[in-house]
Amino acid sequence: MPIHILSEVVAAQIAAGEVVERPASVVKELIENSLDAGARRVEIDVSDSSLRLIRISDDGHGIPAQEIELALMRHATSKLQTVDDLSRIRTLGFRGEALGSIASVARVTLTSHADDEETGAQIIVEGGQVIDKRAIGAPPGTTVEVANLFYNVPARRKFLKSESTERKHITNLISRYAMAYPGVRFAMTIEEREAFRTSGSGDLADVIIDTMGIEVFRDMVEVSPVESRRADLQLIEVSGFTTTPAQTRSNRSQIILFANGRTIQDQRLSYAVVQAYHTLIPQGRYPISILMIDMPPEEVDVNVHPTKAEVRFRSPDAVFSAVQHSVRAAVLNLSDTRQVTPPDFTGFNRSWDAPPDLLSESFRPTGARVVNPQQLGIDLDTPDAGRRSNQMSSYRDDDEDDDAFVQHIPSGNANPQYPRNLPPMRIVGQIAATYIVAEGPAGMYLIDQHAAHERIMYELFMRRHETQAAEKLVQHALESTVVELTAVNMRSVEEYLP
Ligand code: ADP
Ligand code: MG
Secondary structure, three states: OOOOOOHHHHHHHHHHHHHHHHHHHHHHHHHHHHHHHOOOOEEEEEEEOOOEEEEEEEOOOOOOHHHHHOOOOOOOOOOOOOOOHHHHHHOOOOOOHHHHHHHOOOOEEEEEEOOOOOOEEEEEEEEEEEEEEEEEOOEEEEEEEEEEEOOHHHHHHHHOOOOHHHHHHHHHHHHHHHHHHOOOOOEEEEOOOOEEOOOOOOOOOHHHHHHHOOOHHHEEEEEEOOOOHEEEEEEEEEEEEEEEEOOOEEEHHEEEEEEEEEEEOHHHHHHHHHOOOOOOOOOEEEEEEEEEEOOHHEEHHHOOOOOOOOOOEHHHHHHHHHHHHHHHHHHHHHHHHHHOOOOOOHHHHHHOOOHHHOOOHHHHHOOOOOOOOOHHHHOOOOOOHHHHHHHHHHOOOOOOOOOHHHHOOOOOOHHHHHHOOOOOEEEEEOOOOEEEEEEEEOEEEEEEEEHHHHHHHHHHHHHHHHOOOOHHHHHOOOOOOOOOOOHHHHHHHHHHOO
């Protein structure tokens, strides 16, 4: 094939791939447009498949009838004029690419009634070609319907995940925008069934309760900007909510960050949050944090990624410090006011009728500050515990050879070298109703009480699993229970229902 210049339509279809990766990207772009238009209400409907129909309507300022066709062209925007404008951009969009890209890979019906106009206008574009355009009666605001997404890009369709995964992405995304804009009412329906709603009260706390549930919110503390003598830190304000060390997750997906109202992914800043919990939560556990990082627009370069998911900060270190300090301050303040209450294991006693030595009353660590030796099934009267501890003291006195010492500690996840069976130990005490300090042949042992309990339960279940038929391990409740779930959790339940 000789070299030739691609037609506008083909070039647009290829470029669209950068902006519109999946149904959730369409939702993202359309929500951002609604928010940029000053909407107080944003409604999202997904019909049986998000590829078949996504509809977003808002009550924003609308698009003037004579600009409606332009809005669907690539590189058409009302948000900036020159490259310089980029440095002080306050809108979520600015590339003028979204509507054009979407219209080149789907059938888009755009209906809008601008603030200062008598009637509305509607335009239908399919695969980049205008099909119809007319004046029409419509409520103030804008509605965009995206049908048959990727109908002309079969390759993209093939790479899409299941519909339930797409819906989960969409719900996650909407909850993020709802958090960043608590004053806006969001409502999502799937096949005309309400999946998600926020009140638009203006209070981030309300949105967190709507999206993550009251249970999670109860374990959260408020993060507010810290006073600092560093001028660069003063420019950066970090606010939001973060969990107490009692509520953690096994991955960092619930560390949700916004920079100037834009949801961002930033490994380094997630790490700053985790760092703020240093020594407060075990390694490999992560808090749930919703953080708004606000700074003057010229401190952020938002134009580094077609989907605007990443941003670049002018002083990344200052942002890192501000996040870490604010979160740390919020979490530490709490130690006087709240107690870390261990989880309640009451349920296990009844349903599993486990051996009394493992699940006796005394095992339940409900608020107990003093460890009962039976809890670990450890013989406390190790005769020569004291002598061993003397031996250990010869280990080292000064911290000169810190590094050498650290090298003795095995690290990494592969094949831990420590013995699988614990030696006899003498319990010395308990810290924060969370750790058990014990003395044994190799020195001091620090036992994570909850992890130990989980391990005991695990061994118990596995032993039963080996000796009994699997179905005997399941015990159905006599009466059904109503469980309140957030929209996102409900998506997961639906996904695993089969
Ligand atoms: P960008 O948002 O980067 O400007 P888009 O392609 O997303 O580019 O939108 C093009 C233009 O269409 C916007 O600049 C805006 O003027 C207009 N527009 C799009 N959606 C809406 C909406 N929901 N309400 C009002 N105007 C809109
Ligand atoms: Mg846009």
